Amino acid sequence: MTDTPTLLLDAVTRVIAGHGPSGVTLRRVGAEAGLSHTAAAHYYRDKPGLFTAYITRAWSQVADGVEAAAQIDDPRESMLAAAEAYAAFALEHTEAFTVMSRLELANVDTPDLWAARERGFFGVAGILERARADGWAADRELLDLIATCWGLVHGVVDLWVGGPLAAPFDGQQLVPTLRRLLDDLLDRLA
């Protein structure tokens, strides 16, 4: 038996899937969870508070994936695994992915949200820093490296999920394609 707050966040997922992000209503979320329309407000204060919690959970899941990837010894495989985790999350939790970067829906000054986002970011930064320490692309600025690698990953995934790249490819191909592109990029950056 899951607790009510989690139940409400899951209800948000289903509402987004059914009615889109702008179709999220405290009343709908309450009904979807089998509760009253003020239940979500009780736990999360208000609608932005609900979104904040939802987005924080999403980032947290992404950060978990990235940090797991950061455990891999070989920096190159580590980076590829992080990218794969990012893409997999976007495909598996499309509703969450389309909302988690929309910070205007949330209370930006929430420490938990910041922490979750930074955990994801520093995970990637750490992988690349370690790679540089290993001598790979050592002549490059760390921030340039981050921007190039993570920019490519985020950009491709974002264009794929709801962007103009959604048409030419289908979902199943995102992960292998991204791996191929990033692999190639890393080859050339070394």
Add this chain to the structure above:
Amino acid sequence: MTDTPTLLLDAVTRVIAGHGPSGVTLRRVGAEAGLSHTAAAHYYRDKPGLFTAYITRAWSQVADGVEAAAQIDDPRESMLAAAEAYAAFALEHTEAFTVMSRLELANVDTPDLWAARERGFFGVAGILERARADGWAADRELLDLIATCWGLVHGVVDLWVGGPLAAPFDGQQLVPTLRRLLDDLLDRLA
């Protein structure tokens, strides 16, 4: 003297700047334009209709920039110019940039919106296709090339404007940095 529909779209820009995208209200937009709260509905049917027009105009401006860049003969400079136009738009019209990818705010099935987005996309695709025809990176799949180049550009800009990269750099450095990164990428793709 600009016409009323344009006046209303400009009002949207100011409202977003002042109250964020979720602060956009037909009533506020009307007041901002010195009109009643139903004026926007009169021209654009409803709120999604208003957003559709706003987002379409934004894409249209981006597409103009990309198509202008596509005029440049040298494919490499052409691509760099397109990226620069994209980044410049994001910096100059941040309100628009933060909203134009949020298609859930709009009526997705509007032909004008599709056309504007495709114009931007095909602009980039055309540049890279021409580059390949010139023998540059000719052994590569066109879609891979698009995904890599445009993924990098979109990813870096998106992470910069409101993303985790906003902190380490400031706005003024986005265009030169992006140019440097893309320039380097193009070097290595050739």
Add this chain to the structure above:
DNA sequence: GATTCGGTCTTTACAAAGTAAAGTCCGTGG
């Protein structure tokens, strides 16, 4: 065992906002 207390969730109430419908004003063509 009765009582208080804190937490969970609902009921009620109200203001803000989206939208439909009808109405007003006004320039243009016949």
Add this chain to the structure above:
DNA sequence: CCACGGACTTTACTTTGTAAAGACCGAATC
């Protein structure tokens, strides 16, 4: 002079977010 149509407003209704108070219930306390 008058019908017509477009531009915009007024009015009215519904949905939604949010505040406030209350009902229910299990655990701690006397």
